[in-house]
Amino acid sequence: MINLNGTLSNNEQTLSYNNRGFNYGDALFETIKVVHGKVLFLEDHYFRLMASMRILRMEIPMSFTMEFIKEEVLKTVEANQLSKRTARVKIVVFRETGGLYLPKNEAVSYVISATSLESDFYLLDESAYEVDLFKDYYVSPDLLSTLKTNNKAINVVGSVYASENDLANCLLLNTKKSVVEALNGNLFLVKGKEIKTPPISDGCLKGILRKQLIDIINILPDYTLVEESVSPFELQRVDEMFITNVITGIQPISKYRKKTYTTDVAKLLLQKLNVKVRLSS
Template sequence: MINLNGNLIEDSNFITSENRGYKYGDAVFETIKAVHGKLLFWEDHYFRLMASMRIMRMEIPMNFTMEFLESEILKTIEANALLKSSARVRLNVDRGDGGKYLPKLKAISYNISVEALATDFYSISKQDNYTVDLYKDFFVAPGLLSTLKTNNKAINVLGSIYADENGWENCLLLNTNKNVVEALNGNLFVVSGETIKTPPLEDGCLKGIMRKQLIEVIVNSGDYVIEEASISPFELQKADELFLSNVITGIQPILKYRKKEFVTTIAEDIIRRLNIKLRVS
């Protein structure tokens, strides 16, 4: 079942050919992990969504409160019999139908879809030989728009096809300054000794919810130093560990980049600390 503007409908043909999210990518979305009816990091998701809508000059409806959207998400989870398990939630917001580049109407439309997830909390996936490489056909533009979670994902689609054609699990994206920005589906962290680097938002990486959580965990650990700084491709092979983050997986270690193989020691420690934080919150 899909939630379309508060109405539960069957998951088929609920978007028309005139939908602006479909035609122009004129939409923003949040991907949320729900565990037994609890939306993880919901406050962070909500405020990122509100900020994204403002940047995209969408008029935020008066009823778009944190409580309202949470209730709509939970209603959709319940309708799909997933309240007692874990689920991936996609909350999509667009400007509905009509217009060319200039919208005809100011009205906002939303839809919510869910799918089951196999695991509740986070664990390190040591997927055999999780290998990545650089995607250099197209580049991310540094700046505010690149940090938003919008439906404009052409580079992620092309990079995913490129990775699949080469037998890799993922690719790392570069910005126009030739700095490493992120992976196709998550933020990047580079470990060297006790220092952990991640690209700054100014470089054009996604303003990831899990990125924010991991930075807080690292800052509060007392054992590691976090640095938000540009990352050169040359730093990757010199690193002790590389790992990716998103709210669904948590942390995905990179085991191989070109000829360099990596360990997962610090990634495992950080995911342990994250799970402790979730249990006590």
């Protein structure tokens, strides 16, 4: 069951062929984890969506309150019989049909879908996870790159490249040749007691899990968080690297070229993250 503007339907072919999200990428999306009817990090998702809509100059309906978004998400979860399970929910907001590049209609619509997930909380996957740099195309270090829009060609092409080269993931570079993020999440590096992540100004996604981990790291007495540009030359000098997103949590990287990594800090942070999730439930 999908939720299109509040109406639940089994028909997955409800969008027009001239939908602006399909034709021009004139759309935003949020991917949310819902555990037994609890929307994780709801406030952060909501404010990121609202800020992103403002940046894309979308008209925000008066009805788009946090409570409304939560109700629509939970209605969709319930319709898919996932209220007592863990679900991956995707909200897509797009401008209404009309116009070419210039919209003729400033109104927006939304569609919400939900699929099941196996684990209620975040687990650490320590299986082999090799990455490399994707250097065919580069991320622009600007505000648009930090948004979750439908303009994800570099992530799609990079994912194909990773599959063709038997890689679990790739790391993206910006036009200044700094390492920005992974194809599907933010990047953290550990060297001794310093934990480093690229700054938003480098063009990385303004990730929800990135924010959660930054908050956790900032209260750890033994570690220092640094938000600075990452050179590709640093990657083989650090002790640990991991990728974060709201569905997986923390994914340790096991190998980059000839370098292998430990997972000690990833384990520590995952433990703290799950405690935070439980306390918020």
